[in-house]
Amino acid sequence: LLGFTAKIPRWAISFKYKAESAETPLLSIIYQVGRTGSITPVANLSPVVLAGTTVKRASLHNANEIERLDLHVGDTVFVEKGGEIIPKITGVNLEKRLPDARPIQYITHCPECGAVLERNEGEAKHFCPNNATCPPQILGRIEHFVSKRAMDIDSLGTERIRALIDQGYIANPADIYDLVSKKEALLGLEINTEQYIKNTDGHLYIALRKALFGLTEGISLTLIDNFLSECEDVDQKDKLSRFLDFAGAQGTRSSSNRTAIQTLKQFMSLEKFEIIEDFIPLAVVVSVLMGKESVDPEIMELAKGPKTLHDMILASHGAFPGAVLRRINRLKGNTFQEGIVKNMIQGIEASREQPFEKVLFGLGIRNVGENTAKLLARHFETIEYLKNASTDSLLAINGVGETLAQSIQDFFSAPENLELIDRLKAHGLQFETTREGLILANKKLENLRILASGKFNHFKRDEIVDFIESQGGIYVKAVSRNLDFIIAGEDMGPSKKEKAEQLGIKLISEDEFLKMVE
Numbered sequence: 001l002l003g004f005t006a007k008i009p010r011w012a013i014s015f016k017y018k019a020e021s022a023e024t025p026l027l028s029i030i031y032q033v034g035r036t037g038s039i040t041p042v043a044n045l046s047p048v049v050l051a052g053t054t055v056k057r058a059s060l061h062n063a064n065e066i067e068r069l070d071l072h073v074g075d076t077v078f079v080e081k082g083g084e085i086i087p088k089i090t091g092v093n094l095e096k097r098l099p100d101a102r103p104i105q106y107i108t109h110c111p112e113c114g115a116v117l118e119r120n121e122g123e124a125k126h127f128c129p130n131n132a133t134c135p136p137q138i139l140g141r142i143e144h145f146v147s148k149r150a151m152d153i154d155s156l157g158t159e160r161i162r163a164l165i166d167q168g169y170i171a172n173p174a175d176i177y178d179l180v181s182k183k184e185a186l187l188g189l190e191i192n193t194e195q196y197i198k199n200t201d202g203h204l205y206i207a208l209r210k211a212l213f214g215l216t217e218g219i220s221l222t223l224i225d226n227f228l229s230e231c232e233d234v235d236q237k238d239k240l241s242r243f244l245d246f247a248g249a250q251g252t253r254s255s256s257n258r259t260a261i262q263t264l265k266q267f268m269s270l271e272k273f274e275i276i277e278d279f280i281p282l283a284v285v286v287s288v289l290m291g292k293e294s295v296d297p298e299i300m301e302l303a304k305g306p307k308t309l310h311d312m313i314l315a316s317h318g319a320f321p322g323a324v325l326r327r328i329n330r331l332k333g334n335t336f337q338e339g340i341v342k343n344m345i346q347g348i349e350a351s352r353e354q355p356f357e358k359v360l361f362g363l364g365i366r367n368v369g370e371n372t373a374k375l376l377a378r379h380f381e382t383i384e385y386l387k388n389a390s391t392d393s394l395l396a397i398n399g400v401g402e403t404l405a406q407s408i409q410d411f412f413s414a415p416e417n418l419e420l421i422d423r424l425k426a427h428g429l430q431f432e433t434t435r436e437g438l439i440l441a442n443k444k445l446e447n448l449r450i451l452a453s454g455k456f457n458h459f460k461r462d463e464i465v466d467f468i469e470s471q472g473g474i475y476v477k478a479v480s481r482n483l484d485f486i487i488a489g490e491d492m493g494p495s496k497k498e499k500a501e502q503l504g505i506k507l508i509s510e511d512e513f514l515k516m517v518e
Helices: 063-069 135-146 158-166 173-186 208-215 221-230 236-248 254-270 282-289 297-302 309-315 322-331 338-351 356-362 370-380 383-387 391-395 402-413 415-426 461-470 494-503 510-516
Strands: 021-033 039-050 053-059 076-082 086-092 196-198 204-207 279-281 449-453 485-488 506-508
Touching: 021 135, 039 063, 039 076, 053 076, 053 086, 063 086, 135 158, 135 173, 135 356, 173 338, 173 415, 204 208, 204 282, 204 309, 208 221, 208 236, 208 254, 208 279, 208 282, 208 322, 221 236, 236 254, 254 282, 279 282, 282 297, 282 309, 282 322, 309 322, 356 370, 356 383, 370 383, 383 402, 391 402, 402 415, 449 461, 449 494, 485 494, 494 506, 506 510
Parallel strands: 449 485, 485 506
Antiparallel strands: 021 039, 021 076, 039 053, 076 086, 196 204, 204 279
16 A cells, blocks of 8 residues: 555565674875865775775765774774765774874875865865866866866867876866867877876986887787786896897897897997886987987987977977888877867867856856856856855845855956956857847746656656746756755656655646746
8 A cells, every 4th residue: 555666665664784894904094186176085995895895995074084083093994885885984993003003184285286275164174275286176177167067078088188287288178278279289199198207307208118119010019018027127227138139039020129129228328317217218219210320419308398209299390200200109108189189179169159057067166066057147147247246146046055155256256267267258158148048938937946757748858947947947856945846747756756745845737837837
């Protein structure tokens, strides 16, 4: 008689078994930086098997949690999986605490950029205030800006964004639109820069594995990696000597391969280069590929300063002949090919047409989510009106509280954010809501928070969402106390209906809704 919800039988009683617990040493705590600058401490644990998987890390959330658990350096901790999924530290085995163990002190400076951390009154999280140059914040902010719910530039994934940031092409969302005029420079840009390192004088070095691959023909990277793993405990000079014999035994190009490696060894012995294990000066490798009799001073100068081989090639202004350039390009890792660049440019161009509400959401104002961005865009209609809004005018909007109002005003009080908006405007992004876009025939639903559930006779799922918003309403995706009412269609989910009844939220039929909006 009681029936079922979408997930459970109402007539049944569930027994919750005590979660499986494991004991393991706390090795260290690292601190991760989010896109808004929030700091999240993460515990590194000695690997332990728990509920079928090996657990190595667990979030500690904030400074309050570390204090509540009374964590000390070297503690042995109890770990469980919340909902059998998320690892969490539940306590400390005090019997195993070391006599001289010191309480863990929360960091005071950002682990990525060194800025002094801040903590707002009444908030649990610490924040890094350096949102302009802190690397994880830059990456997170741009990832958020290009995400599907914001500007929807799906050709810009995390690895590509990271490559563009690392190599100085973008530092904020406005820089994305400058890429349109840099198509030629982007072709051949390296996605991964881990194969490079610089010495103390700023000269660029390349990984030994890539150097050997670029200097030889007919020897795969897999073979080279296998060779290097067997010589892991041998110094670089001996590695090159051994590889000379190895190359001589491989394929039809053995003679030319041996010559290239012999020349590399000779150049390395003649010049007084700083030795960095597993890396070779890029200028030496390029000089060998160009058939020079010694390390070319001009190439040495070109290799001082750039972050990658691609930067060095661009700085040479066509100095490398075509045949040599093809061999030099083998030194690169994965690169931006013509198809990738074309898709990126097309995605960037198309994003200029995204409506104001999506641009506003993409700006990443703290506490402004997707629904709030729609609400603000509809209420203020232009970025200028929102920027100049008083606290009272913000608080007068249903759904805007003091924390959100303060976040909005903080954002617009920062000169760098105003400069960003000006640049995005210049690139043609939408910073006002047109009346045609709103189609507000009336305002029967203005500022009402509405959810629709079930099947409808007059609307498809996307259509009813668009219709509610076109009448000034705010569509909400989940049942909560903030809802004004729910439009209950046929076969409405029983769990949603039950929760709505528990919260006292009004349910209306599709016909009642149509009468309401005439």
